[in-house]
Amino acid sequence: MHNHAQSLLVHFHRAEEIKAASLAYPSHTLRPDQLLILELLLNRALYPLTGYLGRADFESVLASMRLTDGRIMPWPISLDVPARLGNALAPGDCLALRDAEGFMLAVLTVSETWAAEPHVEAQALFGLADPATHPGASAYLATTQAVRVAGEVTGLALPPHADFVELRLDPTTLQALFAQRGWRSVLACPTAGIPLLAHQAAMQQAAAAVGARVLLAHPAGEAMTGGAAHFAGVRCAEHFAASFPKSSAQLALLPVPQPGAGPRQALFEAVIHANLGASHTLVAPDQHDPRDAAGQLLYPLGAAQALVAAHQNETGVVMVAAKPMVYVEEKAQFAPQDAVIPGETVRQLDAGELTRRLQFDLEVPAWYALPEIVAEMRTIFPPRAKQGFTLFMTGLSGAGKSTLAKILYVIFMERRSRPVTLLDGDIVRRHLSSELTFSKEHRNLNIARIGFVASEITKNGGIAICAPIAPYASARRVARGLVSPHGGFVEIHMATPLAVCEQRDRKGLYAKARAGLVKDVTGIDDPYEVPEQAELTLDTTALSPGEAAQEVLLYLEAQGYLG
Known part of the structure; x- marks a missing residue:
C-alpha cells in the first residue's frame, strides 16, 4: 500500500x-x-x-x-x-x-x-x-x-459537500480504516450505474478469488449538479453495500469524472485506486464503454482489462477481471457464464429491459435487483403514467400550434391528472424573452429558455405544452436534451404547408413580409429546418383542431403517458 x-x-x-x-x-x-x-x-x-x-x-x-x-x-x-x-x-x-x-x-x-x-x-x-x-x-x-x-x-479547503459527508472518504482516511480493520488486500470495485445482483456476484467471486475485502468506489460529484439522480444513485449504492456480508465491504464516494474513455479511463482509475490503498482493481470487459447510438461497443471487448493488467507493476494495483455472471434457475444463484452446464436454465435481463419494466410499472424479478434498489429506481424513474412530459410543437406561423396547444391545455386541465403549463410562442416572447430579437442567436436562446422552463415543469411531474415556431434543428435538440433526463419529450411537427399558413395569415405577418415591411419571417426570408425525427407529424390542412388533439392523445395513450 x-x-x-x-x-x-x-x-x-x-x-x-x-x-x-x-x-x-x-x-x-x-x-x-x-x-x-x-x-x-x-x-x-x-x-x-x-x-x-x-x-x-x-x-x-x-x-x-x-x-x-x-x-x-x-x-x-x-x-x-x-x-x-x-x-x-x-x-x-x-x-x-x-x-x-x-x-x-x-x-x-x-x-x-x-x-x-x-x-x-x-x-x-x-x-x-x-x-x-x-x-x-x-x-x-x-x-x-x-x-x-x-x-x-x-x-485552502476541499470542495464543500453538504450531502453524504460520512461517505466522502479521502485516501488518508481509507488507508487508516483498512489498517484498523486488518484488511491487507482490498479490491476496488467501481459502482457507476444501477448496482444489480449480478454485479454483486461478480464482485464477491472476484474478491474471494484473490482473498480481498471490497471497496465500493462510487463516482459522485456535487449534489446540485446531479440533482435527483445523484441522491438516488448514492442511496442505491448504500443499499447495495448493506447487502454484502457484515464487515466485508466499504462504500466510499469518490470525485472521479466519468467521461467514458474506455481503457484509458480504466487505467486512470487504477492509479486512483492504488492511491486509495487498494491492492486490486476490478475491471469489466467493457469497462467505461458508453456504446454508440446503435448500442455497439466503441472500444474492443477486453481492452480495458489488458491495459490495466499490462501496467499493474507500475500502478501497484493488480487487475482482476470481472466475470460475466448469469442467474441459474436450478441452483437459485448466480454463476460465471462460462461455468454453466448444458441444460441449465439461465435467466438474464439487460439494462434496457429494466428501464422498460420501470416505465410500464411491470414486475422486476427478485433475483435481478435488491427490492430496496428497485423501489429507489421507481421513485426516480416513475412509470410513464406518473411522469411529467413536454409536448413540443414546432412549425410555421399559422400552422395551428397555438390552437392545438389551447385545446390540449383544456383537456389536461379537465382530467386533473397533473399540473399543466402552457408555454405558447407569443406568451413566452412577452414574459420570458421580451428583450430578444428574431436573429438566429436570439431565436436559439428563446428556445433554450423554453426548454429550461419545460424541463423544470417535467422534472416536477407536470405537463409543459410548448408552441414556438422553433425553426432550427440545433435549438430543438437543445430543448430535447434539457427535458429528456426528467421525463417524456414529444416533438410534434405541425407540417401545415406554407401556402395554407399564408392563406390563414391571422396576424398579417406573411403579408407584411411579402411587402418587405418585416424581415426574418420563417418560411419567407428565414429557413425552417423540417424535423427528421419528430414523434408526431400533423398537417392541419385537412385535420380539424379537435381531430389533431385526438391524434396527440392517442399517441400519449399508446406510449403509456396517460393511464
Missing part, C-alpha cells in the same frame, strides 16, 4: 494569510468536472501530482499515458480557462480557484500557459478519429476553454 504525504491543504492559519493576500489575484470559477479534478489533486488521490501539468507533460500523457519522467499517468490533469483570463496570466502569477458560490478553494501559481486544442486532445484521449460519435468526447469538445494553465496548487 502507498503511504503518501498529507493532502495539499495548508494549515488553517496559513489559509487565512493566503485569503488576505488573494484580494489582488484574478479568479477562475471551476466547472463541475474541474471541481472533481481539484478535489482529487488536493486529497492526494492523484499522487505524485501536486498541481496541473505543464505542456510537455500534458502532451506526453496524451501520446503515451506517461509523464515526461516515465511515470504512469493516463489522464492529462490540466486546467483550461477562458481566453481573456488565460492570455492575461504570466509565469509567477497567482490564480484563485473558486467554486460556483465564489468560495476560494485553492491558489494556482502559474508556471506556463498555452492554447488548448480540444479536437486533437479529444482524438487522443478517447482514441477515436471522430470524437463527435462519443458522448463523453462531445462534452469534452463543448466545454474545453481556450487556454491551458499549468502550475503548483496550494489548497
Whole structure:
C-alpha cells in the first residue's frame, strides 16, 4: 500500500494569510468536472501530482499515458480557462480557484500557459478519429476553454459537500480504516450505474478469488449538479453495500469524472485506486464503454482489462477481471457464464429491459435487483403514467400550434391528472424573452429558455405544452436534451404547408413580409429546418383542431403517458 504525504491543504492559519493576500489575484470559477479534478489533486488521490501539468507533460500523457519522467499517468490533469483570463496570466502569477458560490478553494501559481486544442486532445484521449460519435468526447469538445494553465496548487479547503459527508472518504482516511480493520488486500470495485445482483456476484467471486475485502468506489460529484439522480444513485449504492456480508465491504464516494474513455479511463482509475490503498482493481470487459447510438461497443471487448493488467507493476494495483455472471434457475444463484452446464436454465435481463419494466410499472424479478434498489429506481424513474412530459410543437406561423396547444391545455386541465403549463410562442416572447430579437442567436436562446422552463415543469411531474415556431434543428435538440433526463419529450411537427399558413395569415405577418415591411419571417426570408425525427407529424390542412388533439392523445395513450 502507498503511504503518501498529507493532502495539499495548508494549515488553517496559513489559509487565512493566503485569503488576505488573494484580494489582488484574478479568479477562475471551476466547472463541475474541474471541481472533481481539484478535489482529487488536493486529497492526494492523484499522487505524485501536486498541481496541473505543464505542456510537455500534458502532451506526453496524451501520446503515451506517461509523464515526461516515465511515470504512469493516463489522464492529462490540466486546467483550461477562458481566453481573456488565460492570455492575461504570466509565469509567477497567482490564480484563485473558486467554486460556483465564489468560495476560494485553492491558489494556482502559474508556471506556463498555452492554447488548448480540444479536437486533437479529444482524438487522443478517447482514441477515436471522430470524437463527435462519443458522448463523453462531445462534452469534452463543448466545454474545453481556450487556454491551458499549468502550475503548483496550494489548497485552502476541499470542495464543500453538504450531502453524504460520512461517505466522502479521502485516501488518508481509507488507508487508516483498512489498517484498523486488518484488511491487507482490498479490491476496488467501481459502482457507476444501477448496482444489480449480478454485479454483486461478480464482485464477491472476484474478491474471494484473490482473498480481498471490497471497496465500493462510487463516482459522485456535487449534489446540485446531479440533482435527483445523484441522491438516488448514492442511496442505491448504500443499499447495495448493506447487502454484502457484515464487515466485508466499504462504500466510499469518490470525485472521479466519468467521461467514458474506455481503457484509458480504466487505467486512470487504477492509479486512483492504488492511491486509495487498494491492492486490486476490478475491471469489466467493457469497462467505461458508453456504446454508440446503435448500442455497439466503441472500444474492443477486453481492452480495458489488458491495459490495466499490462501496467499493474507500475500502478501497484493488480487487475482482476470481472466475470460475466448469469442467474441459474436450478441452483437459485448466480454463476460465471462460462461455468454453466448444458441444460441449465439461465435467466438474464439487460439494462434496457429494466428501464422498460420501470416505465410500464411491470414486475422486476427478485433475483435481478435488491427490492430496496428497485423501489429507489421507481421513485426516480416513475412509470410513464406518473411522469411529467413536454409536448413540443414546432412549425410555421399559422400552422395551428397555438390552437392545438389551447385545446390540449383544456383537456389536461379537465382530467386533473397533473399540473399543466402552457408555454405558447407569443406568451413566452412577452414574459420570458421580451428583450430578444428574431436573429438566429436570439431565436436559439428563446428556445433554450423554453426548454429550461419545460424541463423544470417535467422534472416536477407536470405537463409543459410548448408552441414556438422553433425553426432550427440545433435549438430543438437543445430543448430535447434539457427535458429528456426528467421525463417524456414529444416533438410534434405541425407540417401545415406554407401556402395554407399564408392563406390563414391571422396576424398579417406573411403579408407584411411579402411587402418587405418585416424581415426574418420563417418560411419567407428565414429557413425552417423540417424535423427528421419528430414523434408526431400533423398537417392541419385537412385535420380539424379537435381531430389533431385526438391524434396527440392517442399517441400519449399508446406510449403509456396517460393511464
